[in-house]
Amino acid sequence: MNETKLHSRLREACPSGVGDLDTSAKDPFVVVEAAALVEAMVFLRDDPACAMEMLHLVTATEREAAIEVAYHLCSYTHHHSLTLKVVCPRPEGADQEWSPSVPSVASVYPSADWHEREQYDLLGVRFDGHPDPRRILLPEEWIGHPLRKQYVYPTSSGDIPLELDATPIYERPEGWTDPEHAPRAAGTPLVQPPNAPSARPHAGGKAPPPKPKGEGDEPATKPKPKPKGDGGAAPKGEGGDDMAAKIAAIKAAKAKKKKEGDG
Template identity: 40%
Template sequence: MTGTRGPAFLDQLQAAEPEGVVGHNLDAIDPWIEVAPAHLASVCRWLKHRSPVAFDSIQCITAIDWFEPDAKKAAKVSWQPHLELVYHLWSTAARASIVLKVKVPRWKDDVAGRPPEVPSVTGVWRGADWHEREVYDLSGVWFAGHPDLRRILCPEDWEGYPLRKDYEMPLDYHGIRGR
């Protein structure tokens, strides 16, 4: 997972997707590029098909909930509450990786319970299918354009998104005590 970055690769991406790339940090432990949610699919298509390093495989999609439920602690944190999606891509030929980060609001239109929308990348890598379903299931992100977006690990009638920081276990699930 080395030697992918270099200004050439990022410059080309920025030239191809000027509005897609909104930030980057190439000195981080895992160098990352921040992508605007609306341009995620086209940036991914570029990275797979046109990039000099063809990222032909998706390894992992993670959602991080940046939210502090404790009001006292929340006053001290340096970030605004948001949801961060992290895409780990891998190039089989170059044996190199790159990280994409996408920042979205915690809820769509600030209505609690409405998952924010991000374009699906299943059209780029078929392997993204189950990963997106898992993120939807546990973190509550709606992947627009996913062919079959439904819960994968939790039961179909489960309520809420367990990996949200303000999630509370239901008191009762079909007669089973929750907490």
Template identity: 45%
Template sequence: MSTEKFKNILVEKFGEGIILQTDQQSITVPTEKIAEVCQLMLEHEDCYFDMLSCLTGLDNGVEKATMEVIYNLYSIPYEHKLMLKVVFPRNEKGEILPEVPTVSNIWKTADWHEREAFDLVGINFTGHPDLRRILLPEDWDGHPLRKDYQAQEYYHGIQVKY
């Protein structure tokens, strides 16, 4: 099944906020609808995306002032692949983290993927059952994969930045 057909399934249910990218490889959906879209992609008889292969958080930088979460879905029985994206405003230092609904209740693997995106990029996944750092210590300052990240000089007396 083509990405265009998946887009049509989503447009039928969610309306015109669903955008097939010009590369024909991904579909952008409204951020607030991502959990509903993913649930449909799992339950729809023509889709059955039973596996979240990867979830990636992306900072597009200060100039674009946006961030993204990219979801790579796979249907084991149908051998379908699909990439979904959400794009949302980037927060500035000191502002609250941008929020995206969790999909961890749909695919259990999203639990750790979302924690990694939270830890390294600074995206808050609302409704996540245990959103805390997974790679860095709880008291680490900042999110290292942000374009404007400045490493701290010292962490608990240990020189971090040379």
């Protein structure tokens, strides 16, 4: 069966919540309502004509307006495949601490267990009904979700420094404490809530609202590391812009050289 037939069959079985087939992508995909996801998955797995035995990837993408979760299914019996997508629109005025919620399909496909944990860990998508909703890659006391566009980089993880210019831990003076990440107090949960505050602006993220002072005339040098404890906005997009400008300058110089060489 090709994707079109699979889609029409799926739509017959669960008419509510199954959207149109998008064939513009390399892997044609169907957008499914979050409420109908588990039903659609059960149908695709159990229907003998579909027989999707394998869920080989669960992944998420953050876009401007939404976070999309994609499920890549395939069948060994019939050698066909289909991609399902759940779109979680970003609510009006949502900040980086917003985390969407999708029903877990780990009860349908056990392989989804670790994939969903990974998406929770790196993008902060919560999977309702997941049997073990913990982080999978990062330490359990990690704060934030690193693949979000507005992620702010930590300076340390617990006792471990993560900055290039950090003092080695065996050279720290006596009684040293990280000013930003105090040790976890006894009794606090290991799993941080998804809306835990983060510490440092991520240079690759979306630019913050401009400062009242003239930010545009900042020198092209590398921005100095911020003094610790200052939670304010630092020039976020600057690293990327800087690099882009440099690349453009190099390209222009090369083109000029080539032109001169030709002439």
